Amino acid sequence: MAVVKPFCGLRPAPELASRVASLPYDVMDSDEARALVKTNPYSFLRVTKSEVDLPPEIDIHSPRVYEKAKDNLAEFIAQGILRQDSEPCFYVYKQKMGHHVQIGLVAAVSAEEYEHNIIRKHELTRPDKEQDRVDHIRATGAQTGPVFLTYKATDTVSGLIDQAMAEPPAYDFMTEDGISHTLYLVADRALCSRIEAAFQQVDVLYIADGHHRSAAAARVRESLRKSNPGHNGQEEYNRFLAVIFPHDMMQIMDYNRAVTDLAGRSPEGFLTEISRKFIVELKAGGGAYKPSAAHTLGMYLGGCWYKLTAKPNSFDPDDPVGALDVSILQRNLLAPLLAIKDPRTDKRIHFVGGIRGMKELERLVDSGRYAVAFSLYPTSIQELMAIADAGEIMPPKSTWFEPKLRDAMVIHLI
Structure with missing residues (x-):
């Protein structure tokens, strides 16, 4: 009780x-x-x-x-x-x-x-x-x-x-x-x-x-x-x-990410490597891509927005932590491609509360201080409770209330 x-x-x-x-x-x-x-x-x-x-x-x-x-x-x-x-x-x-x-x-x-x-x-x-x-x-x-x-x-x-x-x-x-x-x-x-x-x-x-x-x-x-x-x-x-x-x-609002560099990769090479785990689509018609469903992410790179859709083999849908979009991004992109092993301590990653909007992600990248930014679909309260009930731990910066x-x-x- x-x-x-x-x-x-x-x-x-x-x-x-x-x-x-x-x-x-x-x-x-x-x-x-x-x-x-x-x-x-x-x-x-x-x-x-x-x-x-x-x-x-x-x-x-x-x-x-x-x-x-x-x-x-x-x-x-x-x-x-x-x-x-x-x-x-x-x-x-x-x-x-x-x-x-x-x-x-x-x-x-x-x-x-x-x-x-x-x-x-x-x-x-x-x-x-x-x-x-x-x-x-x-x-x-x-x-x-x-x-x-x-x-x-x-x-x-x-x-x-x-x-x-x-x-x-x-x-x-x-x-x-x-x-x-x-x-x-x-x-x-x-x-x-x-x-x-x-x-x-x-x-x-x-x-x-x-x-x-x-x-x-x-x-x-x-x-x-x-x-x-x-x-x-x-x-x-x-x-x-x-x-x-x-x-x-x-x-719960989205909790987005920006990263200072591409870990030595060119934008073209970066896009090629991303495509191994995500379906990559250039957003037509301009404007930001704000995800409207789980397992899709937005990416702002080189003045363009892309839609990234996680491929089915890139995560375990039965794993309450692993199926979170923040986990999918971390395990399939931030860690292996951008060498961000621990987002709690790595100074190259910056977290942006969704209250600031997509324009803030664009501003950070367009300023030259960041190379790429990612927009995420918000974690749900049901996901939070399921993870807590299972005694599991969510990745850092998963929720913005x-x-x-x-x-x-x-x-x-x-």
């Missing part, structure tokens, strides 16, 4: 919510964050990317950065920018991006269930990124950004979420990217109990985004458990902050 708990959330004063809420720490670099904070001193980036308030040359993993995050969080609380609810609540977070709407439950979920694979994973974590989140949680005493979870939708949970949205929202604002963010409080104890009971009928939860945050929360929990002689399992550090969406509301959750809508203190 999935354990979800209400908690006393720390959140912005209503009149400041739109200014405090910020994009996640890992979707921008320090210079971009500094520019945003310069025009908005209320931005929660001052906590999640606290190097913005320190000299530009500082190492972002310096103890001073985590100490500054702690100080800035305390300052936000002291000034009333952030306030803690006096009673445990659930929260409902609704986002609207164009025609797409997603509605999730903000809750504290079990670190123990994460360790026992009731909260299922599909990606490996990097030790440095995981340690960064451990240090941030320990310094601030808070989980400042939520883990993005999903579950197989149920009518019972959906009905309860609808009830929770019957009251006026606590926040309702639109960010500069045109995405609306609405937050509802669920303070009614009876409704909270029904929500808890409904999730006990949900077998598993799946991490959509936030593997480093969840892994870090589990590590912090284990450390605090060992150092607390009175540990009873009910402490807030046993749980971590999550927003939980039904699978049928998830929007939109819209992004804003940090500081609700914060979980441990």
Whole structure:
């Protein structure tokens, strides 16, 4: 069963919510964050990317950065920018991006269930990124950004979420990217109990985004458990902050690739070698090729777009990982032809979220900094869940979820 708990959330004063809420720490670099904070001193980036308030040359993993995050969080609380609810609540977070709407439950979920694979994973974590989140949680005493979870939708949970949205929202604002963010409080104890009971009928939860945050929360929990002689399992550090969406509301976009060179090959020779594993078609009539079906890819090379269709013998359709388009591209082209053996560490490959569109791939190649770019068909939520259920690991950068959750809508203190 999935354990979800209400908690006393720390959140912005209503009149400041739109200014405090910020994009996640890992979707921008320090210079971009500094520019945003310069025009908005209320931005929660001052906590999640606290190097913005320190000299530009500082190492972002310096103890001073985590100490500054702690100080800035305390300052936000002291000034009333952030306030803690006096009673445990659930929260409902609704986002609207164009025609797409997603509605999730903000809750504290079990670190123990994460360790026992009731909260299922599909990606490996990097030790440095995981340690960064451990240090941030320990310094601030808070989980400042939520883990993005999903579950197989149920009518019972959906009905309860609808009830929770019957009251006026606590926040309702639109960010500069045109995405609306609405937050509802669920303070009614009876409704909270029904929500808890409904999730006990949900077998598993799946991490959509936030593997480093969840892994870090589990590590912090284990450390605090060992150092607390009175540990009873009910402490807030046993749980971590999550927003939980039904699978049928998830929007996964393509996650595309650009590569700096052709590994010594000419464009003509490259096309010849690709044809061993793919049917190669020059796109007639100009314009980008955005794949409309699985096992087809777009390629932008030398100012032209090509459609690449994976030949049947190039992958195993019964292998849930191997049949992913990102795997087909990696195993049949990037590794053998472009010598990109480990896309996690190779500096010659660049990943481009689908939100940036095909024009971004063209721009990168036309600039001369990249030789070739590939557009992919998005991984489906069903593929993600099947891989997690099988205990398998997806290739890096397989999924790009939109819209992004804003940090500081609700914060979980441990």
